[in-house]
Amino acid sequence: MSFEMTKGLFKYDFTDQHAILGIPLDAEFNDIRKRYMKIARRLHSDTCSFESQADKDWANQFLSKVVNPAYNKFSKESDRKEYSLLLAAIGKRVVKEQAKMQIESEAAKQLATAKDWEEAYKTAVSKLALKQYESVKETQEAIDQISELNMVYLLRKERQGIATPPPPPP
Incomplete structure (x- = not known):
């Protein structure tokens, strides 16, 4: 079985664990664990309702x-720190390569221009996570869309920290 994911942060040869679990990039470990348990109940062979x-x-x-x-990546503190460092590096890469960035999902396009982008991001991820594991097709689509949201979120977050150069002297 192939589980190839190619949109959003996956384009950068990066496994977007947050998208797989349907959680925002700033999720706390307790929230990650709760989400994992919900998904595990949904997909486990003893309880799967497909x-x-x-x-x-x-x-x-x-x-x-x-x-x-994906969950195991967050289970150990050392793995979480390593993953956070990789995510920060991907954020910098996204900014450098933003001219080539292709955003396909409507949710990510809206996030790219949203005024209160941090709240819009969390709302969009939560909305997608609700239906993420309802069917095989929806799982793949939701992961792709959440990863695109994560990509746009990292771009906006990185650009927020970049100071604009002062105007040239008159």
């Missing part, structure tokens, strides 16, 4: 090969 056997098999494989490793 209709077809093929979808149930996909869910079980996705849980073990994608969701569990």
Whole structure:
């Protein structure tokens, strides 16, 4: 089974663990754990409510090969710190390569121009997370969209910290 994800931060050869778990980039560990437990109940072979056997098999494989490793990345303090450093580096790369950036999802396009972008980001991620694991198709689409939101969020966050140069003297 292939679980290829190619949008948002995944384009930068980076595994977007936050998108896989459907959580904002600034989520606290307790929130990450709660979200993981909810997903694990949804996808586990004993409790999965997907209709077809093929979808149930996909869910079980996705849980073990994608969701569990994503959660494990946050389980240890040292792994969380390493992941945060990688995320910061990706944020800087996103700013450098923003001219080539392609945003496909409507939610990410809206976030790119939102006034209160931090609140808009959290709202959009929460909305997508509600339906993220309802079906195989929705899982892939939601992960792609959340990763695009994460990409735009990092771009906006990085640009916020960049001081604009002073105007040239008259």
